[in-house]
Amino acid sequence: MLDYVPSFTQLVSELNKLPGIGPKTAQRLAYYILNSPEQYSQGLSKAMHEMHLKVRKCEQCFALTENDNLCHFCEDTKRNDSLLCIVEQPSDISRLEFSGAFRGRYHVLHGVISPLDGVGPEDLTTQALIHRIDLSLKTEETAIKEVILALDADLEGDTTVLYLAKILKERGIKISRIAHGIPIGGDIDYVDHRTLGRALENRVDV
Ligand SMILES: [Zn+2]
Structure with a gap:
Protein backbone atom coordinates (compact mmCIF):
# COMPACT_ATOMS: atom_id res chain seq x y z
CA MET A 1 0.00 0.00 0.00
CA LEU A 2 1.19 3.54 0.73
CA ASP A 3 4.52 2.54 2.30
CA TYR A 4 5.94 6.06 2.06
CA VAL A 5 3.30 7.24 4.62
CA PRO A 6 3.56 4.50 7.24
CA SER A 7 1.32 6.15 9.85
CA PHE A 8 -1.47 6.45 7.27
CA THR A 9 -0.97 2.82 6.26
CA GLN A 10 -1.03 1.81 9.90
CA LEU A 11 -4.42 3.45 10.48
CA VAL A 12 -5.85 1.89 7.29
CA SER A 13 -4.70 -1.51 8.46
CA GLU A 14 -6.33 -1.01 11.91
CA LEU A 15 -9.61 0.19 10.39
CA ASN A 16 -9.56 -2.74 7.98
CA LYS A 17 -9.80 -5.08 10.98
CA LEU A 18 -13.26 -3.72 11.86
CA PRO A 19 -16.23 -5.90 10.83
CA GLY A 20 -17.75 -4.89 7.50
CA ILE A 21 -14.82 -2.56 6.65
CA GLY A 22 -12.91 -3.56 3.53
CA PRO A 23 -9.60 -2.03 2.38
CA LYS A 24 -11.30 0.64 0.24
CA THR A 25 -13.61 1.83 3.01
CA ALA A 26 -10.67 1.74 5.44
CA GLN A 27 -8.74 4.08 3.12
CA ARG A 28 -11.75 6.38 2.71
CA LEU A 29 -12.18 6.62 6.50
CA ALA A 30 -8.45 7.27 6.99
CA TYR A 31 -8.59 10.12 4.42
CA TYR A 32 -11.63 11.53 6.21
CA ILE A 33 -9.83 11.49 9.55
CA LEU A 34 -6.70 12.97 7.96
CA ASN A 35 -8.68 15.83 6.45
CA SER A 36 -10.63 16.55 9.66
CA PRO A 37 -9.40 19.04 12.28
CA GLU A 38 -6.89 17.63 14.78
CA GLN A 39 -9.52 17.79 17.58
CA TYR A 40 -11.56 15.17 15.75
CA SER A 41 -8.84 12.52 15.75
CA GLN A 42 -7.99 13.40 19.35
CA GLY A 43 -11.63 13.04 20.37
CA LEU A 44 -11.99 9.80 18.42
CA SER A 45 -8.97 8.12 19.95
CA LYS A 46 -9.89 9.39 23.43
CA ALA A 47 -13.46 8.06 23.11
CA MET A 48 -12.23 4.64 21.97
CA HIS A 49 -9.70 4.38 24.76
CA GLU A 50 -12.08 5.57 27.47
CA MET A 51 -14.78 3.18 26.33
CA HIS A 52 -12.29 0.36 26.59
CA LEU A 53 -11.30 1.35 30.10
CA LYS A 54 -14.80 2.00 31.46
CA VAL A 55 -17.31 -0.31 29.79
CA ARG A 56 -17.72 -3.81 31.13
CA LYS A 57 -20.34 -6.54 31.25
CA CYS A 58 -22.89 -6.60 34.08
CA GLU A 59 -22.19 -9.48 36.47
CA GLN A 60 -25.80 -10.62 36.39
CA CYS A 61 -27.29 -9.97 32.94
CA PHE A 62 -24.16 -9.32 30.84
CA ALA A 63 -25.50 -6.05 29.44
ZN1 LIG B 1 -27.45 -6.26 34.50
Whole structure:
Protein backbone atom coordinates (compact mmCIF):
# COMPACT_ATOMS: atom_id res chain seq x y z
CA MET A 1 0.00 0.00 0.00
CA LEU A 2 1.19 3.54 0.73
CA ASP A 3 4.52 2.54 2.30
CA TYR A 4 5.94 6.06 2.06
CA VAL A 5 3.30 7.24 4.62
CA PRO A 6 3.56 4.50 7.24
CA SER A 7 1.32 6.15 9.85
CA PHE A 8 -1.47 6.45 7.27
CA THR A 9 -0.97 2.82 6.26
CA GLN A 10 -1.03 1.81 9.90
CA LEU A 11 -4.42 3.45 10.48
CA VAL A 12 -5.85 1.89 7.29
CA SER A 13 -4.70 -1.51 8.46
CA GLU A 14 -6.33 -1.01 11.91
CA LEU A 15 -9.61 0.19 10.39
CA ASN A 16 -9.56 -2.74 7.98
CA LYS A 17 -9.80 -5.08 10.98
CA LEU A 18 -13.26 -3.72 11.86
CA PRO A 19 -16.23 -5.90 10.83
CA GLY A 20 -17.75 -4.89 7.50
CA ILE A 21 -14.82 -2.56 6.65
CA GLY A 22 -12.91 -3.56 3.53
CA PRO A 23 -9.60 -2.03 2.38
CA LYS A 24 -11.30 0.64 0.24
CA THR A 25 -13.61 1.83 3.01
CA ALA A 26 -10.67 1.74 5.44
CA GLN A 27 -8.74 4.08 3.12
CA ARG A 28 -11.75 6.38 2.71
CA LEU A 29 -12.18 6.62 6.50
CA ALA A 30 -8.45 7.27 6.99
CA TYR A 31 -8.59 10.12 4.42
CA TYR A 32 -11.63 11.53 6.21
CA ILE A 33 -9.83 11.49 9.55
CA LEU A 34 -6.70 12.97 7.96
CA ASN A 35 -8.68 15.83 6.45
CA SER A 36 -10.63 16.55 9.66
CA PRO A 37 -9.40 19.04 12.28
CA GLU A 38 -6.89 17.63 14.78
CA GLN A 39 -9.52 17.79 17.58
CA TYR A 40 -11.56 15.17 15.75
CA SER A 41 -8.84 12.52 15.75
CA GLN A 42 -7.99 13.40 19.35
CA GLY A 43 -11.63 13.04 20.37
CA LEU A 44 -11.99 9.80 18.42
CA SER A 45 -8.97 8.12 19.95
CA LYS A 46 -9.89 9.39 23.43
CA ALA A 47 -13.46 8.06 23.11
CA MET A 48 -12.23 4.64 21.97
CA HIS A 49 -9.70 4.38 24.76
CA GLU A 50 -12.08 5.57 27.47
CA MET A 51 -14.78 3.18 26.33
CA HIS A 52 -12.29 0.36 26.59
CA LEU A 53 -11.30 1.35 30.10
CA LYS A 54 -14.80 2.00 31.46
CA VAL A 55 -17.31 -0.31 29.79
CA ARG A 56 -17.72 -3.81 31.13
CA LYS A 57 -20.34 -6.54 31.25
CA CYS A 58 -22.89 -6.60 34.08
CA GLU A 59 -22.19 -9.48 36.47
CA GLN A 60 -25.80 -10.62 36.39
CA CYS A 61 -27.29 -9.97 32.94
CA PHE A 62 -24.16 -9.32 30.84
CA ALA A 63 -25.50 -6.05 29.44
CA LEU A 64 -22.91 -3.33 28.99
CA THR A 65 -22.41 -1.01 31.94
CA GLU A 66 -20.01 1.47 33.49
CA ASN A 67 -21.25 0.61 37.00
CA ASP A 68 -19.07 -1.41 39.37
CA ASN A 69 -21.35 -4.40 39.92
CA LEU A 70 -24.82 -4.45 38.41
CA CYS A 71 -26.05 -2.49 35.39
CA HIS A 72 -28.89 0.00 35.72
CA PHE A 73 -31.45 -2.51 34.36
CA CYS A 74 -30.55 -4.96 37.14
CA GLU A 75 -30.44 -2.20 39.77
CA ASP A 76 -33.83 -0.72 38.79
CA THR A 77 -36.21 -1.67 41.62
CA LYS A 78 -39.32 -0.83 39.56
CA ARG A 79 -38.79 -3.69 37.10
CA ASN A 80 -40.71 -6.96 37.17
CA ASP A 81 -38.40 -9.69 38.53
CA SER A 82 -40.64 -12.53 37.35
CA LEU A 83 -40.22 -11.65 33.67
CA LEU A 84 -36.91 -12.21 31.89
CA CYS A 85 -36.14 -11.32 28.29
CA ILE A 86 -33.24 -13.12 26.63
CA VAL A 87 -31.45 -11.27 23.84
CA GLU A 88 -28.49 -11.99 21.61
CA GLN A 89 -26.55 -8.71 21.88
CA PRO A 90 -26.48 -5.70 24.25
CA SER A 91 -27.73 -3.51 21.37
CA ASP A 92 -31.00 -5.50 21.32
CA ILE A 93 -31.78 -4.10 24.79
CA SER A 94 -31.80 -0.49 23.54
CA ARG A 95 -34.32 -1.39 20.86
CA LEU A 96 -36.60 -3.24 23.28
CA GLU A 97 -36.36 -0.34 25.74
CA PHE A 98 -37.23 2.11 22.98
CA SER A 99 -40.34 0.06 22.14
CA GLY A 100 -41.50 0.76 25.72
CA ALA A 101 -43.34 -2.56 25.79
CA PHE A 102 -41.10 -4.39 28.25
CA ARG A 103 -40.53 -3.71 31.96
CA GLY A 104 -38.93 -6.97 33.09
CA ARG A 105 -35.28 -7.97 33.40
CA TYR A 106 -32.78 -8.88 30.69
CA HIS A 107 -30.15 -11.50 29.96
CA VAL A 108 -27.63 -11.06 27.13
CA LEU A 109 -26.31 -14.27 25.55
CA HIS A 110 -23.54 -12.50 23.57
CA GLY A 111 -24.21 -14.65 20.52
CA VAL A 112 -26.38 -17.55 19.42
CA ILE A 113 -25.72 -21.27 19.03
CA SER A 114 -24.27 -21.86 15.58
CA PRO A 115 -22.79 -25.35 15.03
CA LEU A 116 -21.57 -24.32 11.55
CA ASP A 117 -19.44 -21.55 13.07
CA GLY A 118 -18.37 -23.78 15.96
CA VAL A 119 -20.38 -21.76 18.51
CA GLY A 120 -21.92 -23.95 21.21
CA PRO A 121 -23.89 -23.09 24.37
CA GLU A 122 -20.62 -23.09 26.36
CA ASP A 123 -19.40 -20.11 24.30
CA LEU A 124 -22.40 -18.04 25.39
CA THR A 125 -23.58 -16.89 28.82
CA THR A 126 -25.96 -19.88 29.13
CA GLN A 127 -24.31 -21.36 32.25
CA ALA A 128 -24.66 -18.05 34.06
CA LEU A 129 -28.27 -17.86 32.85
CA ILE A 130 -29.12 -21.31 34.25
CA HIS A 131 -27.41 -20.40 37.52
CA ARG A 132 -29.33 -17.11 37.68
CA ILE A 133 -32.66 -18.84 37.05
CA ASP A 134 -32.01 -21.60 39.59
CA LEU A 135 -31.02 -19.01 42.19
CA SER A 136 -34.20 -17.02 41.48
CA LEU A 137 -36.38 -20.12 41.95
CA LYS A 138 -35.32 -20.48 45.57
CA THR A 139 -37.97 -18.06 46.80
CA GLU A 140 -41.44 -17.13 45.52
CA GLU A 141 -40.71 -13.36 45.42
CA THR A 142 -37.54 -13.70 43.34
CA ALA A 143 -38.73 -16.47 41.01
CA ILE A 144 -38.44 -15.95 37.26
CA LYS A 145 -41.83 -17.18 35.99
CA GLU A 146 -41.79 -16.26 32.33
CA VAL A 147 -38.95 -16.04 29.83
CA ILE A 148 -39.31 -14.19 26.55
CA LEU A 149 -36.84 -15.17 23.86
CA ALA A 150 -36.18 -12.12 21.68
CA LEU A 151 -33.90 -13.85 19.19
CA ASP A 152 -33.71 -13.51 15.43
CA ALA A 153 -36.05 -15.69 13.36
CA ASP A 154 -33.23 -17.53 11.58
CA LEU A 155 -31.63 -20.99 11.88
CA GLU A 156 -29.24 -19.98 14.69
CA GLY A 157 -32.06 -18.23 16.56
CA ASP A 158 -34.26 -21.35 16.22
CA THR A 159 -31.44 -23.66 17.41
CA THR A 160 -30.86 -21.45 20.44
CA VAL A 161 -34.58 -21.32 21.24
CA LEU A 162 -34.79 -25.15 21.13
CA TYR A 163 -31.79 -25.49 23.44
CA LEU A 164 -33.07 -22.94 25.99
CA ALA A 165 -36.69 -24.15 25.81
CA LYS A 166 -35.67 -27.59 27.04
CA ILE A 167 -33.81 -26.16 30.06
CA LEU A 168 -36.61 -23.74 30.92
CA LYS A 169 -39.40 -26.29 30.54
CA GLU A 170 -37.61 -28.65 32.93
CA ARG A 171 -37.91 -25.85 35.49
CA GLY A 172 -41.59 -25.22 34.80
CA ILE A 173 -41.01 -21.73 33.39
CA LYS A 174 -43.42 -20.30 30.82
CA ILE A 175 -41.56 -19.59 27.59
CA SER A 176 -42.59 -17.35 24.74
CA ARG A 177 -40.89 -16.01 21.69
CA ILE A 178 -41.49 -12.71 19.96
CA ALA A 179 -42.68 -13.60 16.50
CA HIS A 180 -45.49 -11.51 15.12
CA GLY A 181 -44.25 -8.78 12.80
CA ILE A 182 -40.75 -10.20 12.57
CA PRO A 183 -40.23 -11.76 9.15
CA ILE A 184 -38.87 -15.29 8.81
CA GLY A 185 -35.10 -14.99 8.61
CA GLY A 186 -35.62 -11.54 10.11
CA ASP A 187 -33.00 -9.77 12.15
CA ILE A 188 -34.41 -7.81 15.09
CA ASP A 189 -31.75 -5.17 14.33
CA TYR A 190 -33.83 -3.95 11.41
CA VAL A 191 -37.28 -4.03 12.97
CA ASP A 192 -38.71 -0.62 13.85
CA HIS A 193 -39.60 0.02 17.49
CA ARG A 194 -43.40 -0.05 16.99
CA THR A 195 -43.22 -3.43 15.24
CA LEU A 196 -40.93 -4.66 18.00
CA GLY A 197 -43.37 -3.42 20.66
CA ARG A 198 -46.21 -5.29 18.94
CA ALA A 199 -44.01 -8.37 18.55
CA LEU A 200 -43.45 -8.35 22.31
CA GLU A 201 -47.15 -7.96 23.12
CA ASN A 202 -48.09 -10.74 20.69
CA ARG A 203 -45.38 -13.17 21.76
CA VAL A 204 -46.18 -16.84 21.21
CA ASP A 205 -45.66 -19.78 23.54
CA VAL A 206 -42.75 -22.09 22.76
ZN1 LIG B 1 -27.45 -6.26 34.50
